[in-house]
Amino acid sequence: MAEKGEVKLLGAWPSPFVMRPRIALNLKSIEYDFIEETMQPKSDLLLKSNPVYKKIPVLLHHDKPICESLIIVQYIDEVWSSGPSILPSDPYDRAIQRFWAAYIDDKWFPSLSGIAKAQGEEAKAAAIEQVREGLALLEEAFGKCSQGKDFFGGENIGYLDIALGCYLGWLRVSEKMNSVKLLDEAKTPGLTAWADKFCAHDAVKGVMPETDKLMEFAKIIMARFQAAAAAATPAK
Amino acid sequence: MAEEVILLDFWSSPFGMRVRIALAEKGVEYEEREENLNNKSPLLLKMNPVHKQIPVLIHNGRPVCESMIIVQYIDDVWNDRAPLLPSDPYQRADARFWADYVDKKIYNIGKLVWISEGAVQKAAKRELLGCFKLLEKELGDKCFFGGDRLNIVDVALVPFYSWFYALEACGNFSIVAECPHLVAWAKRCMERPSVSKSLPDQYKVYTHLLELRREHVARLGAQLQAQQAQ
Numbered sequence: 001m002a003e004k005g006e007v008k009l010l011g012a013w014p015s016p017f018v019m020r021p022r023i024a025l026n027l028k029s030i031e032y033d034f035i036e037e038t039m040q041p042k043s044d045l046l047l048k049s050n051p052v053y054k055k056i057p058v059l060l061h062h063d064k065p066i067c068e069s070l071i072i073v074q075y076i077d078e079v080w081s082s083g084p085s086i087l088p089s090d091p092y093d094r095a096i097q098r099f100w101a102a103y104i105d106d107k108w109f110p111s112l113s114g115i116a117k118a119q120g121e122e123a124k125a126a127a128i129e130q131v132r133e134g135l136a137l138l139e140e141a142f143g144k145c146s147q148g149k150d151f152f153g154g155e156n157i158g159y160l161d162i163a164l165g166c167y168l169g170w171l172r173v174s175e176k177m178n179s180v181k182l183l184d185e186a187k188t189p190g191l192t193a194w195a196d197k198f199c200a201h202d203a204v205k206g207v208m209p210e211t212d213k214l215m216e217f218a219k220i221i222m223a224r225f226q227a228a229a230a231a232a233t234p235a236k
Numbered sequence: 237m238a239e240e241v242i243l244l245d246f247w248s249s250p251f252g253m254r255v256r257i258a259l260a261e262k263g264v265e266y267e268e269r270e271e272n273l274n275n276k277s278p279l280l281l282k283m284n285p286v287h288k289q290i291p292v293l294i295h296n297g298r299p300v301c302e303s304m305i306i307v308q309y310i311d312d313v314w315n316d317r318a319p320l321l322p323s324d325p326y327q328r329a330d331a332r333f334w335a336d337y338v339d340k341k342i343y344n345i346g347k348l349v350w351i352s353e354g355a356v357q358k359a360a361k362r363e364l365l366g367c368f369k370l371l372e373k374e375l376g377d378k379c380f381f382g383g384d385r386l387n388i389v390d391v392a393l394v395p396f397y398s399w400f401y402a403l404e405a406c407g408n409f410s411i412v413a414e415c416p417h418l419v420a421w422a423k424r425c426m427e428r429p430s431v432s433k434s435l436p437d438q439y440k441v442y443t444h445l446l447e448l449r450r451e452h453v454a455r456l457g458a459q460l461q462a463q464q465a466q
Contacts, residue, residue, distance in 0.1 A: 052337065052370070064326060071332045078325040091312035092298060098305045103286060137286065 002080075007032035008060040010046055012039060014217050016109075016166035017069040018057040019207050023162050024076040026203035028083035070101060073162060087159045093145075097152065100141050101163035108134040109167055115174050116222065124178065131174075131182055138164065139188040146190070150197050157201055165198040172211040173218050241266035242294040244280050246273055248444050250343065251303035252291040253395035253434050258307045260430035261386060262314040304339055307391055320388050331387050334374055338392040341367045346399055350406040350445050351452055361407045368415045375421055386425070394431055397422040401438035402445045 007025065009032050011018030025032050037046055037056050049058045049065035059066040059075065066075050077086040087094050111130040118124040145152040145160060152160035175182050183192045199208050243259070243266050245252040259266055271280055271290050283292045283299035293300045293309065300309045311320040321328050345367065348360035371393065375381055381389035400411050400422075412419040425431045 061326075066326070066329045066333075068333055068336060071329050071336065074332065075325055075329040078328065091309055092295075092300070094312060095300045095305055095309040098308070099300075099302055102302055102305065 002030045002032070004031070005033065006062060008035055008063075009033070010035050010037050010043075010049065010058040010060070011056045012037050013209055014169075014214060015056060016170060017055075019166040019204075020069040020162050021057050021059055021072040021076060022207040023157070023166070023203050024073045024086055026207070027086060027157060028076060028080040030076070030080060030083075069166075070105075070159075070163065073159060077159075084156055085158070086153075086162070088153070096141075096145065097158065097160040097163075100138070100145075100152075100160055103134075104138070104164050104167070108138070112167065112171060112174060115178060116218075128178065128180055128182070132187070135182060135188050135191060139191050142190045142194060146194070151194065157198065157203060161194075161198055165195075165204065168195055168199060169209045169211060169214050170218075173215050176211065176215060177218070239264075240294075240296050243268050244271055244277075244283065244290050244292040244294070245269065246271050246290050247436055248398075248441055249290060250395035250398065253398065254303045254391050255291045255293060255306050255310070256434035257386070257391050257394070257430050258310045258320060260434060261318045261320065261391075262310060263317065264310070264314060304335060304388070304392060307388055311388070318385070320382070320386065320391060322382070322387070331381070331389055334371070334381065335388040335392040337367075338371070338389065342393065342396050346396060346403060350399070350402050351449050357407060361409060364403070365409075365411075365414050368411070368418050372415055372417045375417065379424060380421065386428070386430075390425060394422060394425045395435060397426070398435045398438055398441050399445070402442040405442060406445075406449075 007030055009018070009021055009025070011022070011034065013036065022034070035045070037043060039056070042054055046056065046058065047054055049060060050056075050067045053067065055067075057067075057069055057072060059072045061075075061079070066072050073086060088097065108131070111127065111134055114127040115124060115131065118127040141160075142152060146154065149155050151157050152164070157165075171182055174180075183195055185192050198204055241259070241264055243252070243255055245256070245268055247270060256268075269277075269279075271277060273290075276288060280290065280292060281288055283294055284290075284301045287301060289301075291301075291303055291306060293306045295309075295313070300306045307320065321331055342364075345360050345364045349357060349364055352360065374389075381387050381393075400419075403409075404411055426435070
């Protein structure tokens, strides 16, 4: 258990990375103060706590900072070791979950962001196809990891569920904005069923942003991005 | 049960070196198999279908991929000796943070120093020295990042010492002049057989990277010609 004020999390509601430690803390039933970062400008606390990257999330435990979302999740798992385990105990299973979490962050999420950045119909279609190929790989991984149970972690949510599940809000925004189905009962039945169960989980439902609210936020971001791109383009 | 440990590797890969160092620190016997990266073996393609890259550790027939994931796996399995992570969770998080920082920065920025030229190379040099200086600050006056033993930060970073001659020759600068503490740390690491036996000769690496640069420039030239012909 944690005392009042012992655990603080610097973050912002739209960020999938911030969701990860929130889910982990919820799984361990740890109370924490959520400090919403404005990001523009970045707070002194953020700059002081994460001087290397200046990014959220940052966990402050007894005012000591821990940075990088998946490193924070592992820290939470190790500190509050009496709660439900987030990483599996078997070294090989741990390696497999770490492998897929790294794939999701290094390859799959960038491909999802690639849909919004794609210019023109052909590029957009290619970007969507790339995301679907990644989901096909993850569907296979889900089959192997879950062994017929509800989650990558088996009966309960684990490290890999958190690593992928945090992106579901943004995945749904991509689906709505581009009128496509990325998760498909026919092509990715395992992941489709998993996504619903993940979002309905007690540790997740309070911190998963609503798709419509995220979509409004996405439109603001894209408008800012396009304005900056237009300003950078030299006048003809 | 007899352990079967195979490492699919390539002699000049800093990522392969990380795994060699970890296995050597733990005293694990293994079979090293050199891959031809221009003609990847069926075994490599089967064991790492997602990335098709080395290193791959095959332990009792099961593959583990991605160098830092392999290093943590080795630490988890052979957990009765030479720990590569401290036991305190906060110190573990700190070590993971810096190993991840090395992973995010050093290869990509270092490669720009030996493969590119002009303004791109100049910017990369500045950035690389910035990273090295930050790592020096993190090292402080410790013998190794792990204190008196190697930890995952040492293992992640020291393979890039094999690039230093190439970086200095291609970039026309002196790393020891800018980052003397880092070079001193690297030399201390090299006093350990686990490191000295895992890193190839710096000059051999230099001629190899020059060859890769020649191929890269030739490819760029061919692409440019193809674009101009359109």
